[in-house]
Amino acid sequence: MLEKMEILDVDEVIEEFEEITKNAERVQRETLKKILEENGSAEYLQNFGLNGRTDPDSFKACVPLVTHKDLESYIQRIMDGDNSLVLTRKPITTMSLSSGTTQGKPKYVPFNDELMDTTLQIYRTCYAFRNKEFPITNGKALNFIYSSKQSLTKGGLAAGTATTNVFRNARYKNAMRAMQSQSCSPDEVIFGPDFQQSLYCHLLCGLLFSDEIESVSAPFAYSIVYAFRTFEQVWEELCADIRDGILTSRITTPSLQNAMSKLLKPNPELADLIQKKCSGLSNWYGLIPELFPNAKYIYGIMTGSMEPYIKKLRHYAGYLPLVTAYYGASEGWIAANVNPKLSPELATYAVLPHIGYFEFIPRRGNVDPLEQEKEESTFFYTEPKPVGLTEVKIDEEYEIVITNFAGLYRYKLGDVVKVTGFHNSTPELKFVCRGNLMLSINIDKNTEKDLQLAVEAAAMLIAEEKLEVVDFTSHVDVSTDPGHYVIFWEISGQASEEVLQGCCNCLDRSFVDAGYVSSRKVKTIGPLELRVVHRGTFQKIMEHYLGVGTAVSQFKTPRCVGLTNNKVLQILCNNVAQSYFSTAFG
Numbered sequence: 001m002l003e004k005m006e007i008l009d010v011d012e013v014i015e016e017f018e019e020i021t022k023n024a025e026r027v028q029r030e031t032l033k034k035i036l037e038e039n040g041s042a043e044y045l046q047n048f049g050l051n052g053r054t055d056p057d058s059f060k061a062c063v064p065l066v067t068h069k070d071l072e073s074y075i076q077r078i079m080d081g082d083n084s085l086v087l088t089r090k091p092i093t094t095m096s097l098s099s100g101t102t103q104g105k106p107k108y109v110p111f112n113d114e115l116m117d118t119t120l121q122i123y124r125t126c127y128a129f130r131n132k133e134f135p136i137t138n139g140k141a142l143n144f145i146y147s148s149k150q151s152l153t154k155g156g157l158a159a160g161t162a163t164t165n166v167f168r169n170a171r172y173k174n175a176m177r178a179m180q181s182q183s184c185s186p187d188e189v190i191f192g193p194d195f196q197q198s199l200y201c202h203l204l205c206g207l208l209f210s211d212e213i214e215s216v217s218a219p220f221a222y223s224i225v226y227a228f229r230t231f232e233q234v235w236e237e238l239c240a241d242i243r244d245g246i247l248t249s250r251i252t253t254p255s256l257q258n259a260m261s262k263l264l265k266p267n268p269e270l271a272d273l274i275q276k277k278c279s280g281l282s283n284w285y286g287l288i289p290e291l292f293p294n295a296k297y298i299y300g301i302m303t304g305s306m307e308p309y310i311k312k313l314r315h316y317a318g319y320l321p322l323v324t325a326y327y328g329a330s331e332g333w334i335a336a337n338v339n340p341k342l343s344p345e346l347a348t349y350a351v352l353p354h355i356g357y358f359e360f361i362p363r364r365g366n367v368d369p370l371e372q373e374k375e376e377s378t379f380f381y382t383e384p385k386p387v388g389l390t391e392v393k394i395d396e397e398y399e400i401v402i403t404n405f406a407g408l409y410r411y412k413l414g415d416v417v418k419v420t421g422f423h424n425s426t427p428e429l430k431f432v433c434r435g436n437l438m439l440s441i442n443i444d445k446n447t448e449k450d451l452q453l454a455v456e457a458a459a460m461l462i463a464e465e466k467l468e469v470v471d472f473t474s475h476v477d478v479s480t481d482p483g484h485y486v487i488f489w490e491i492s493g494q495a496s497e498e499v500l501q502g503c504c505n506c507l508d509r510s511f512v513d514a515g516y517v518s519s520r521k522v523k524t525i526g527p528l529e530l531r532v533v534h535r536g537t538f539q540k541i542m543e544h545y546l547g548v549g550t551a552v553s554q555f556k557t558p559r560c561v562g563l564t565n566n567k568v569l570q571i572l573c574n575n576v577a578q579s580y581f582s583t584a585f586g
């Protein structure tokens, strides 16, 4: 009975969400008021002379738009132990380390109870809408979640990735229980010190509870794909463990050995069953439902830099639906997927108007081109003014600005989103890209999405040989004259030179941005170079990031590696197996 009462009432959550989103504008005002009343006495806000005012106009007039760089000195003071009211009224006791896979360097941002509240609100909202469409009955989840190392800052604050801070929070487990999404793996696996060992144990736990698993998930889709690629390598070892009830010697961490020994008993029937299932699959198609016959869906963030993994995920998923999760960052949460039936390619995220105050800077492409030309020709070009949550326009792109309960005020997150519609009066956003631009040498402008489309087009040529691009990234090489784009590919096997030359030409032709094409024609940008790297190179890159504090749960392959990210560039360059220059433009 008690168990039953703990289960989340999804109708209530949906009703509340509908109510809040019907009055998004009012809720935004109230949220801003709450944030400013709560934190108005903090030094940062005091500096801007709000003098107790909490309305949007005063806020925008007094408080500047900032980036992480502008806040670094404040954040550093907090990390060093300054517990005066720096950014918030209540002292910050925990720091989150954002993945930093965009700029190459992890960034610290404050984490507090209020951020934990909003995390759970996002989880609940997504769960409620998801459960309406794909009800789960009583199940366990195979969650590929990993905690990163938690360290102490000079001032004694706990610092770890945001996901780690969430997983370690006492409220997390209860919430997952209420959402019937409890991980089938014991805590020792989630908090294990070695990612590869934890992954192996997650897989083993999944198999041991295979009939009870109702969902397979990870914060980002990458981790799910990585897990099942690993499964392909270790499945026989997993079967042997299950058959004999003895854990493989590859697990050397005592806490994992201990925890797993409590679950493992000799079970030859299960081992035989898994063996039979695996042997019956063609190229691992439909692996997930085969292993977990009661799974209802696969869940995790599948948009943005995760899109390149969808194809592989779909292969493993067979008939199971892929449901993308939510949209947010270590800095704060933004939006939830309230249309879980949409495929990840079409998915949007509805902003939760009560978890922060949101502004949207129109992207320059939205501005009338004539106006833009006029503006750009003037010396004092100013960024377009941000608009409020309910003032955004459908089909337009914006850079998102966050003000939240964790000490960020008018913080430019650096993500670009497109408004695709409204859920009641709150916008539904499609994630466009991180940062405005990634590949640029002179007048060319190519985003992460452009790169992804080019890679998808070229990957079709190796698909004909039953090969796939395991992962990819890019680099602008200006050490040559003229500079040129370099695309790094890791592929699942050996393709012929002729096919790879074709891929290289296809990549070059697939960047259709007018600036790129015209520069290529007049040779102010040199031929694109495709560098094929050895198998395992991208794993080395991930391991490099884990070494500097990123958690696998939050890892995103950087899609453009600059000189500021020298270590990653070095890993790539040291692992080049073959290289091709495009002949596409003669």
Ligand code: AMP
Pocket: 098, 099, 100, 101, 162, 301, 302, 303, 304, 305, 325, 326, 327, 328, 329, 330, 331, 413, 415, 431, 433, 434, 554
């Ligand atoms: P982190 O720096 O590890 O906190 O990661 C946050 C970043 O991940 C965001 O700023 C986005 O660029 C990206 N991200 C988070 N959620 C999504 C999503 N649903 N779709 C695409 N990208 C996302």
